[in-house]
Amino acid sequence: MRAGQLDKLISLRDSKRSVARVTDIATGDDVLIIDGKAEGALAIDAKLQAAIDDALAREESRLIEDGNRRVFIQVLTPPLRLAIIGAGHISQFLSTIAAEIGYDVTVIDPRTTYASATRFPGATLSHEWPDEALASLALDRRSAVVALSHDPKLDEPALAAALKSDAFYVGGLGSRKTQAQRRERMKGQGFTDADLDRIHGPVGLDIGALSPAEIAVSIVAQMIDVLRPKKKGVKSA
Amino acid sequence: MADIIPGADDDVLGTVHRWKGEGRKVALATVVTTWGSSPRPVGSQLAVDDKGNFVGSVSAGCVESAVVDAASRIIKNGKPELLDFGIADDQAWEVGLSCGGKIEIFVETVD
Structure with a gap:
């Protein structure tokens, strides 16, 4: 996880907002999806975007095969x-x-x-x-x-x-x-x-x-x- | 209503943040896939520092020690790894999953 991403995740947690962290598990490159905006180093195509939207809607983390890369979508939500x-x-x-x-x-x-x-x-x-x-x-x-x-x-x-x-x-x-x-x-x-x-x-x-x-x-x-x-x-x- | 709403867990990211603030080197392990009767769901996390202290869990205690060992290597070389555990593996029984499940765990450093 690159420097800065953790600080963002903590700040989102403290303000009780949901976020998806999307990581290429071969390289470790990641991107945060915050209120629909992407912040990070990983490129997102339409197919990946659809998977991210679905994961966020279901509040369900998952690994997806995106072409020849494997990408993990982690959904972090505020407490119940x-x-x-x-x-x-x-x-x-x-x-x-x-x-x-x-x-x-x-x-x-x-x-x-x-x-x-x-x-x-x-x-x-x-x-x-x-x-x-x-x-x-x-x-x-x-x-x-x-x-x-x-x-x-x-x-x-x-x-x-x-x-x-x-x-x-x-x-x-x-x-x-x-x-x-x-x-x-x-x-x-x-x-x-x-x-x-x-x-x-x-x-x-x-x-x-x-x-x-x-x-x-x-x-x-x-x-x-x-x-x-x-x-x-x-x-x- | 969605059928799955994640519950609470140890505050793994909060602990990582605190550890980083204290200048420790940290690796973060995340369950990315599960098959069968894996004890912890996808997204479960375990953080390990450079002294082998850890917080959180990625199984019911079955593979944590192996993850902690891998984390110290990953902290040293900085390269993320995908770890694979299952009852069918040739690994020693003490790092297999006695429940018969299989899991993949992504381990990365936190810069």
């Missing part, structure tokens, strides 16, 4: 994001475990004594109301939203915002009874059954989790379950 509504005990564990897996975590709770830096080291904290906080996060398909406040005033606006986004995972704490009551209220706001089916609730995989930490594990496991494609013929138990 998790917004947690409610700064209670489960949220503390969820924030820590998700951060360990590599998520950018934002904890949203207007109650400043709960959503404090002491209780949530490393997480971004927001004391706005959830609908405002989520609007400024601009949720996308690389985002997960989990409502854990137990308070419909906080959880429902958050779930509503999540359902209007492309978030890949939407979870809401509460018993089956609570889920049913929430479903009825949100239907009254115009959400359809299909919309509301996107909410995972009771939240988390059914692994018999009891403690706040165990519930956090079950939620993270469910996020992974939703995110990752399954191999055909492999059944989960």
Whole structure:
């Protein structure tokens, strides 16, 4: 990797932007594709450009045969994001475990004594109301939203915002009874059954989790379950 | 929604950046192809410094030591190499992939 390329990759990572690094694996010559612009020493023809565009769209690194050369396209993307509504005990564990897996975590709770830096080291904290906080996060398909406040005033606006986004995972704490009551209220706001089916609730995989930490594990496991494609013929138990 | 979204990993590039800032010589290894039940996906990276310290992974520990050995050679001569590992290779079993997969790993210096 030539001098300067690493600095660019680090700066793109810090500003949370995607980049493709395209390398001729015989010579080591490379080029960075940043917002559609090529910066580097490797020439790109139309066929290679099409492969780069496809790799970026799928967020999938791959080796391609380009004439008589072999070229590796590496796609580097910013971290997945998790917004947690409610700064209670489960949220503390969820924030820590998700951060360990590599998520950018934002904890949203207007109650400043709960959503404090002491209780949530490393997480971004927001004391706005959830609908405002989520609007400024601009949720996308690389985002997960989990409502854990137990308070419909906080959880429902958050779930509503999540359902209007492309978030890949939407979870809401509460018993089956609570889920049913929430479903009825949100239907009254115009959400359809299909919309509301996107909410995972009771939240988390059914692994018999009891403690706040165990519930956090079950939620993270469910996020992974939703995110990752399954191999055909492999059944989960 | 695309069916594959890469997850997090050790901050390999961040570590390389820090090492370079400390004046170390560094090689970067990247998994470029996999066949069969390879333990780490394409794009996984391992960085090695001139003292043999490393961060990241390119397999489940099966071939890391061989990659670290190759990296020290590549740091010395500056030429990138494509390493090839698989159960079918004639290499000693301790640097093969016990899972039966095959991988190609591109190793380059970071200038």
